[in-house]
Amino acid sequence: MAFLYNKHVSITGISACVPSAKKINIENPRFAANDIQAFVKNVGVEEYRVVEPDVCTSDLCVAAAEKLIADMNINREDIGILVFVSQTPDYHFLPNTACILQDRLKLSRETLAFDVPLGCSGYVYGLNIIAAYLSSGQIKKGLLLVGDTGSKTVNEKDKSAAMLFGDAGAATILEYNEKAVGIHFHMATDGSGYKAIIIPDGGFRKPFSTDSLVETTSEEGLIRAPKNLHLEGLDVFSFGITEAPKTVKKLYEAIEITNEQVDYAIFHQANKMMNEKIRKKLGLPEEKVPYSLLKFGNTSSASIPLTIVTGLRDSLIDSASKVILCGFGVGLSWGTAYTTLDHITVSELIEY
Amino acid sequence: MDKNEFLKAFADQFDETEPALITLDTKFKELEEWSSMVALMIIAMADENYNKKITGADLRESDTIGQLYERISSR
Numbered sequence: 001m002a003f004l005y006n007k008h009v010s011i012t013g014i015s016a017c018v019p020s021a022k023k024i025n026i027e028n029p030r031f032a033a034n035d036i037q038a039f040v041k042n043v044g045v046e047e048y049r050v051v052e053p054d055v056c057t058s059d060l061c062v063a064a065a066e067k068l069i070a071d072m073n074i075n076r077e078d079i080g081i082l083v084f085v086s087q088t089p090d091y092h093f094l095p096n097t098a099c100i101l102q103d104r105l106k107l108s109r110e111t112l113a114f115d116v117p118l119g120c121s122g123y124v125y126g127l128n129i130i131a132a133y134l135s136s137g138q139i140k141k142g143l144l145l146v147g148d149t150g151s152k153t154v155n156e157k158d159k160s161a162a163m164l165f166g167d168a169g170a171a172t173i174l175e176y177n178e179k180a181v182g183i184h185f186h187m188a189t190d191g192s193g194y195k196a197i198i199i200p201d202g203g204f205r206k207p208f209s210t211d212s213l214v215e216t217t218s219e220e221g222l223i224r225a226p227k228n229l230h231l232e233g234l235d236v237f238s239f240g241i242t243e244a245p246k247t248v249k250k251l252y253e254a255i256e257i258t259n260e261q262v263d264y265a266i267f268h269q270a271n272k273m274m275n276e277k278i279r280k281k282l283g284l285p286e287e288k289v290p291y292s293l294l295k296f297g298n299t300s301s302a303s304i305p306l307t308i309v310t311g312l313r314d315s316l317i318d319s320a321s322k323v324i325l326c327g328f329g330v331g332l333s334w335g336t337a338y339t340t341l342d343h344i345t346v347s348e349l350i351e352y
Numbered sequence: 353m354d355k356n357e358f359l360k361a362f363a364d365q366f367d368e369t370e371p372a373l374i375t376l377d378t379k380f381k382e383l384e385e386w387s388s389m390v391a392l393m394i395i396a397m398a399d400e401n402y403n404k405k406i407t408g409a410d411l412r413e414s415d416t417i418g419q420l421y422e423r424i425s426s427r
Contacts, residue, residue: 042389234408238395242405277396
């Protein structure tokens, strides 16, 4: 039962960056128009953003971080920890991208910096890690950078994934403050489902070889090679509609709150059918559950901050809002956070 | 979990297929309207109506609606 509470820590600023190039699903020439229409209606993605080949997740994160640091007028010396949550780092195994980012962002050499290779659950995990480091009070501020360039991992001919994943990066500042209400977490893992979302080749279990490039067609007619992302959509759906409501309910029970004490519930943007099912199971009204799926697709670990920036900016700037943040997916891994966003800085969306 | 109720709920997930064509012996993946979207709706229906989890393997390894019912009703 991983319930965790980090006192004296709060989220104080959020920014997000997307590439400027759009892909409009209905214009995709590879798939039949009625299939695409059904996809848009059910999965809820009309368009998404894609990076140029030479742009990495880290580049989107640098743009998001620079804007946030400027908007919050942060002294870079105060940032004592940088965590980069991504499954699309600059280099496959070494070095960690977070180290490169420490230098690119001109942070102090006294900064802890490391990568956390999680996906859809990664934002909540990243918050939890930084909150744990900050709660002793020895580090004043932490910078969480999250995101992925999913467009580089999917096969364009794979109908299950080609129209779903968008590229994005996001930055979040957390601060130590003795008066903060803190952040509550519930975190969980079920590695028995590791094959549900996987890139089979290119690691040390199955090193990259010429076979990694060979495309095959699955029983369901999905075309992909072992170097591509493989998504078992039905299993992921089944997992999401079961576990996402459960983790939120578990946290509700542990800290004795109900939907009444939640102004907004921001979920990882997986798939509209899945997310709506989760929302209805929890009895959350539509106006408390914003989406960014329609215009940006599933943006992996950036989906929660991107939804906040694109959907809640005006509401959050001048208010103290109680929020649920819930991420779930690849691993399988999931987690929920509950906190108050008290007059935080939300930067305008950046286009790279 | 009632077999005929499950069958009716299963058939309800289709828009264009004649309900008469959907019986416990129907090889559902051979129906013209069968798609991954219908599969998602079947999974959601089983969760909502019966609190039962259907996986991709359940759908892959069942040919008829009756077989799918047997697989999940015992859970």
